[in-house]
Amino acid sequence: xxxxxxxxxxxxxxxxxxxxxxxxxxxxxxxxxxxxxxxxxxxxxxxxxxxxxxxxxxxxxxxxxxxxxxxxxxxxxxxxxxxxxxxxxxxxxxxxxxxxxxxxxxxxxxxxxxxxxxxxxxxxxxxxxxxxxxxxxxxxxxxxxxxxxxxxxxxxxxxxxxxxxxxxxxxxxxxxxxxxxxxxxxxxxxxxxxxxxxxxxxxxxxxxxxxxxxxxxxxxxxxxxxxxxxxxxxxxxxxxxxxxxxxxxxxxxxxxxxxxxxxxxxxxxxxxxxxxxxxxxxxxxxxxxxxxxxxxxxxxxxxxxxxxxxxxxxxxxxxxxxxxxxxxxxxxxxxxxxxxxxxxxxxxxxxxxxxxxxxxxxxxxxxxxxxxxxxxxxxxxxxxxxxxxxxxxxxxxxxxxxxxxxxxxxx
Amino acid sequence: xxxxxxxxxxxxxxxxxxxxxxxxxxxxxxxxxxxxxxxxxxxxxxxxxxxxxxxxxxxxxxxxxxxxxxxxxxxxxxxxxxxxxxxxxxxxxxxxxxxxxxxxxxxxxxxxxxxxxxxxxxxxxxxxxxxxxxxxxxxxxxxxxxxxxxxxxxxxxxxxxxxxxxxxxxxxxxxxxxxxxxxxxxxxxxxxxxxxxxxxxxxxxxxxxxxxxxxxxxxxxxxxxxxxxxxxxxxxxxxxxxxxxxxxxxxxxxxxxxxxxxxxxxxxxxxxxxxxxxxxxxxxxxxxxxxxxxxxxxxxxxxxxxxxxxxxxxxxxxxxxxxxxxxxxxxxxxxxxxxxxxxxxxxxxxxxxxxxxxxxxxxxxxxxxxxxxxxxxxxxxxxxxxxxxxxxxxxx
Numbered sequence: 087x088x089x090x091x092x093x094x095x096x097x098x099x100x101x102x103x104x105x106x107x108x109x110x111x112x113x114x115x116x117x118x119x120x121x122x123x124x125x126x127x128x129x130x131x132x133x134x135x136x137x138x139x140x141x142x143x144x145x146x147x148x149x150x151x152x153x154x155x156x157x158x159x160x161x162x163x164x165x166x167x168x169x170x171x172x173x174x175x176x177x178x179x180x181x182x183x184x185x186x187x188x189x190x191x192x193x194x195x196x197x198x199x200x201x202x203x204x205x206x207x208x209x210x211x212x213x214x215x216x217x218x219x220x221x222x223x224x225x226x227x228x229x230x231x232x233x234x235x236x237x238x239x240x241x242x243x244x245x246x247x248x249x250x251x252x253x254x255x256x257x258x259x260x261x262x263x264x265x266x267x268x269x270x271x272x273x274x275x276x277x278x279x280x281x282x283x284x285x286x287x288x289x290x291x292x293x294x295x296x297x298x299x300x301x302x303x304x305x306x307x308x309x310x311x312x313x314x315x316x317x318x319x320x321x322x323x324x325x326x327x328x329x330x331x332x333x334x335x336x337x338x339x340x341x342x343x344x345x346x347x348x349x350x351x352x353x354x355x356x357x358x359x360x361x362x363x364x365x366x367x368x369x370x371x372x373x374x375x376x377x378x379x380x381x382x383x384x385x386x387x388x389x390x391x392x393x394x395x396x397x398x399x400x401x402x403x404x405x406x407x408x409x410x411x412x413x414x415x416x417x418x419x420x421x422x423x424x425x426x427x428x429x430x431x432x433x434x435x436x437x438x439x440x441x442x443x444x445x446x447x448x449x450x451x452x453x454x455x456x457x458x459x460x461x462x463x464x465x466x467x468x469x470x471x472x473x474x475x476x477x478x479x480x481x482x483x484x485x486x487x488x489x490x491x492x493x494x495x496x497x
Numbered sequence: 498x499x500x501x502x503x504x505x506x507x508x509x510x511x512x513x514x515x516x517x518x519x520x521x522x523x524x525x526x527x528x529x530x531x532x533x534x535x536x537x538x539x540x541x542x543x544x545x546x547x548x549x550x551x552x553x554x555x556x557x558x559x560x561x562x563x564x565x566x567x568x569x570x571x572x573x574x575x576x577x578x579x580x581x582x583x584x585x586x587x588x589x590x591x592x593x594x595x596x597x598x599x600x601x602x603x604x605x606x607x608x609x610x611x612x613x614x615x616x617x618x619x620x621x622x623x624x625x626x627x628x629x630x631x632x633x634x635x636x637x638x639x640x641x642x643x644x645x646x647x648x649x650x651x652x653x654x655x656x657x658x659x660x661x662x663x664x665x666x667x668x669x670x671x672x673x674x675x676x677x678x679x680x681x682x683x684x685x686x687x688x689x690x691x692x693x694x695x696x697x698x699x700x701x702x703x704x705x706x707x708x709x710x711x712x713x714x715x716x717x718x719x720x721x722x723x724x725x726x727x728x729x730x731x732x733x734x735x736x737x738x739x740x741x742x743x744x745x746x747x748x749x750x751x752x753x754x755x756x757x758x759x760x761x762x763x764x765x766x767x768x769x770x771x772x773x774x775x776x777x778x779x780x781x782x783x784x785x786x787x788x789x790x791x792x793x794x795x796x797x798x799x800x801x802x803x804x805x806x807x808x809x810x811x812x813x814x815x816x817x818x819x820x821x822x823x824x825x826x827x828x829x830x831x832x833x834x835x836x837x838x839x840x841x842x843x844x845x846x847x848x849x850x851x852x853x854x855x856x857x858x859x860x861x862x863x864x865x866x867x868x869x870x871x872x873x874x875x876x877x878x879x880x881x882x883x884x885x886x887x888x889x890x891x892x893x
Contacts, residue, residue: 167680189577190574191577195823226578234578238537238571239535239571272812284537
C-alpha cells in the first residue's frame with residue numbers, strides 16, 4: 087500500500103518531461119523557428135499520397151500554430167456567429183484521434199479582419215499545462231488532460247484592450263511567467279501572469295499603436311530575457327518583473343517578429359537589423375535594407391539568416407555581415423513564417439502550397455526546392471515540428487505530415 | 498502471502514466515488530466559481546471547486562446550467578468547461594445525457610440565454626432528431642443563437658419556395674424570418690430576398706437605428722488631443738449656442754440620415770475634415786425605465802454619454818467598423834433620454850481613412866430594437882440632409 091501511495095505521490099510531483107521533440111509555442115523553441123530535435127522522421131519530398139499521415143476536421147477558423155507535447159497535439163479554433171465560440175482541442179499525434187475538446191464563449195470583442203480569426207495567437211505550453219489566448223483576450227490554462235486550471239478575460243479587466251482588426255501576438259512562457267503582448271491603438275500593455283494562479287505578476291504600458299508581433303526569448307548575460315517588438319523598436323525586459331533591461335529604439339515592423347539564434351537577435355527594422363547580445367546594451371552589427379521581411383518572420387539557421395520578402399522571394403544572408411548570399415523565388419503569398427529542421431526549411435502559403443527548401447549547400451550556392459505539394463486550402467498558420475512530424479492547420483483541418491521511406495528515417 | 502491494497506482498484510474506484518457527488522454537494526462549488534472576479538481574483542478557489550464540480554454526474558448538468566443564470570462571462574466559462582467534462586464522460590461511459598431534463602431547461606426562457614444554448618448543444622449531441630424538432634419553436638427566442646437556427650430554417654424554406662416559383666408564399670416565409678432575425682448577416686440576406694420580390698423592408702426600424710440628430714463641429718483634434726479635450730457640448734447641450742470651433746464659430750445643425758444602416762456621416766455635414774472633432778446629439782423617448790444596450794459602430798475615436806453620464810470611449814482610428822461593434826449596457830429612464838456622441842477624426846491621409854461616421858441603435862440584450870415612443874417615420878433617400886453653414890468646401 088505504502089509503495090502504491092509513494093508512486094502516486096511521485097507521479098503527482100514529478101516535473102513535466104519535456105523532450106527535444108516538443109514544440110511548445112509559436113515558432114517553437116525560444117520562438118526561434120528551429121526544431122531542436124533535428125529532422126528525424128520529417129518529410130523532405132512531399133506528396134499527398136506519401137506524406138499525409140492523417141488529417142482531421144477542425145470545428146472552426148484559426149491562424150494559430152499547433153503545439154506539441156509528447157504525443158499530444160493542441161490546436162485552438164474559433165467558430166459560430168462572430169467567432170464567439172473558442173475551442174481548445176487535444177489530438178493524439180499517432181492517429182489524429184481527438185482526445186478532448188473544451189469550448190468557451192468569448193468575453194471580449196471578436197471583431198477582426200476577414201482574413202484573420204479570433205484563434206490567431208498560438209497557444210503555449212510548459213509541458214504541464216496548455217495556455218490558450220485568443221484575439222478576444224480570453225486566456226485559458228488547462229492541464230494536458232483538459233482540466234481547467236484558471237482563466238482570464240483580459241478585455242473584461244482592461245476594457246479598451248482590443249484591436250478591431252484582431253490581435254495576433256502569440257504569448258511566451260519563461261519560468262513561471264506567462265507573457266502576453268496586448269498592443270493596440272488604445273489600451274496597450276504587456277502582462278506577466280503567474281502560471282500557477284492566473285493573476286498578474288506585472289503589467290507595463292506599451293505604445294498606443296496596433297502591433298501584431300510576438301515576443302521572443304533569448305539569453306543575454308546569463309539571463310533569459312524577453313524581447314518586445316513594436317513600431318518603436320525592441321525592448322528587452324526581465325520576464326520576472328517586466329523591468330527594462332535594454333532598449334533598441336531604431337523602430338521596427340509591427341507584423342513580422344524578430345528572429346533569434348547564435349547570440350543574435352535580428353529585428354525587422356529598416357530592412358533587417360542584427361543585434362549582438364553581450365550582457366548590456368546590444369551591439370548593432372549590421373543593418374540591411376535588402377533583407378526586409380514580408381509577413382513572415384526571419385529565421386537564423388547556423389551562420390545564415392533566411393528572410394522571406396513580400397514578393398515570396400527567399401533571401402539568404404550571412405549572419406555575421408548581413409551580406410546577401412542568394413535568392414530563391416518561392417510561391418506564396420505567405421501569411422505564415424517558415425520553420426527549420428536540420429538543413430531544411432518548410433514553407434506553407436495562403437494558396438495551400440507547401441515547399442521544402444534544402445539549404446545544406448554552404449555559401450553562395452542557392453538552396454534547392456526539393457519538395458512541393460498542394461494541400462488545397464488557405465494556410466496562414468506557422469507549422470509546428472514535433473514527434474517526428476510536421477503539423478499544419480487551415481481554417482478547416484489539421485494535417486500531420488511525415489516522411490515516407492525515401493525521406494529521413496523516423497525515430 | 499500478505500496482500501497489499503490493489504492500486505488498480507483505487508484507480509477505478511476514485512472516479513466512481515467522486516461521481517457520487519450529489520446536487521446538494523455541488524452548491525458550494527458553484528458558489529466558489531460564481532465568485533470569480535476580474536484580474537484573476539478567485540481563480541484559486543474556482544480551480545479547486547472546478548476539480549470537484551467536474552466530477553459530478555450528468556444528473557447535475559441542469560443544476561450547473563442553472564448556475565449560469567447568476568454567473569458573469571468568466572464564471573460562465575468555468576461552468577461551461579465543467580459541463581464539457583461531465584457530458585463527455587457520460588457519453589463515453591454510455592450513461593448518456595438527461596435529454597428530457599435538458600429540454601425542459603431549454604424551454605424555460607427564464608434561464609440565461611447562453612445556458613439554454615448550451616443545453617440545446619448538449620441535446621443536439623445526444624439526440625439530433627429531438628434537437629431538430631425544437632428548432633422551429635425558437636424563432637422569437639430570447640437567445641440570439643437559438644433564434645439564428647430557426648431563422649436559418651425559414652430562409653432555407655423561403656429559398657426552396659423561390660426555386661419552386663412560389664413567390665407569394667416565399668415572401669411571407671421571408672417576412673416571418675425577418676420578424677425573428679436579429680443576426681445582421683441574416684437580416685441582410687432576408688432583406689435582399691424580400692426586395693427582389695418587390696417587398697419593402699424598413700431596416701432602420703428593424704434594427705432601431707437612430708436617424709435624426711443635431712451635430713456640431715468641427716472642433717480641433719490636432720495631434721489626436723481632441724479626444725481628451727473637453728469642448729463645450731460635453732459641459733452642456735444647448736442647441737441654440739454658438740462656440741469657437743477649429744477655424745470659425747460653430748453651431749448645432751439638424752442632421753438626418755437616410756442610410757439603411759443608420760450611418761451618420763459627419764463628412765456630409767462638415768466636409769472632408771481631418772484632425773477634427775464633432776458632436777452629435779439626439780433625444781430618445783422611452784415608454785418605461787428599462788435596461789437597454791447602446792450598440793455603436795465606428796472606425797473613428799468616440800465617446801458616448803447617456804443623460805450626461807459618460808458610458809464609454811475608445812481612441813482607435815480606422816481599424817474597421819461594423820454594426821453592433823460596441824455593445825454598451827445602459828439603463829434608460831422613463832421619458833426623455835439624451836444621447837451625446839463625440840466623434841474624432843485623425844490626421845491619416847490614406848484613402849481608407851476618409852470615413853468620419855458612426856451608427857447607433859438602441860436595443861435589448863437580444864438585439865431586438867427598442868423604438869422611441871415618438872420615433873418619426875424612417876427618412877428615405879432624397880431627404881433634405883441639412884449641411885452646416887461652416888461646412889468645409891475643399892477636399893483635404
